Amino acid sequence: MTEEILSPLAGNVWKINVKEGDQIEEDDEIIILEAMKMETPIYAPSDGKIKSLSVKEGDSVEEDAVLAILE
Numbered sequence: 001m002t003e004e005i006l007s008p009l010a011g012n013v014w015k016i017n018v019k020e021g022d023q024i025e026e027d028d029e030i031i032i033l034e035a036m037k038m039e040t041p042i043y044a045p046s047d048g049k050i051k052s053l054s055v056k057e058g059d060s061v062e063e064d065a066v067l068a069i070l071e
Contacts, residue, residue, distance in 0.1 A: 001071070002051060002069050002070065002071045003045060003046065003048070003069070003070045003071075004066045004068075004069055004070075005030070005031075005042065005044070005045065005066070005067045005068045005069070005070060006064050006065065006066060006067065007033065007042070007061045007062070007063060007064060007065045007066075007067055008040070008042070008063065009033065009035055009040065009063050010035065010060075010061065010062050010063050011033040011034055011035030011036075011040065011060070011061060012033065012034045012035070012058065012059065012060050012061070013031060013032075013033060013034075013055045013056065013057055013058060013059045013060075013061060013067075014032045014033060014034040014039060014057070015031070015032040015057060016030070016031050016032075016053065016055070016056070016057055017029055017030055017031065017032070018030045018031075018050050018053075018068075019050065019053070020050050020051070020052055020053055021049065021050060022049065022050045023048075023049050024044045024047065024048060024049070024050060024070070025044065025047050026043075026044055026045065026046050026047050027043050027044060028043065028044045029041045029042070029043055030042055030043065030044050030050075030067075030068065031055075031067055031068070033061070042067060044070065045070070046070065048070040048071055049070070049071055050068055050069075050070060051068075051069040051070065051071040052068065052069045053067070053068050054066045054067055054068060054069070055067050055068075
């Protein structure tokens with residue numbers, strides 16, 4: 001089963017703390033978004049493996065954009 005990790009807001013991808021293939025646990029900080037000079041961490045919704053990343057550092061994203069796919 002795969003799960004999409006979505007952006008909760010529009011902003012810029014400031015830092016990516018994982019790479020494709022990484023095993024992660026629920027609540028691991030995987031991506032940090034920056035919007036209006038505030039950093040917003042994105043946490044893993046469940047345990048799994050990063051199947052793919054849809055963004056790279058510096059990318060602009062809209063609300064509900066797919067950031068990564070977890071399997």
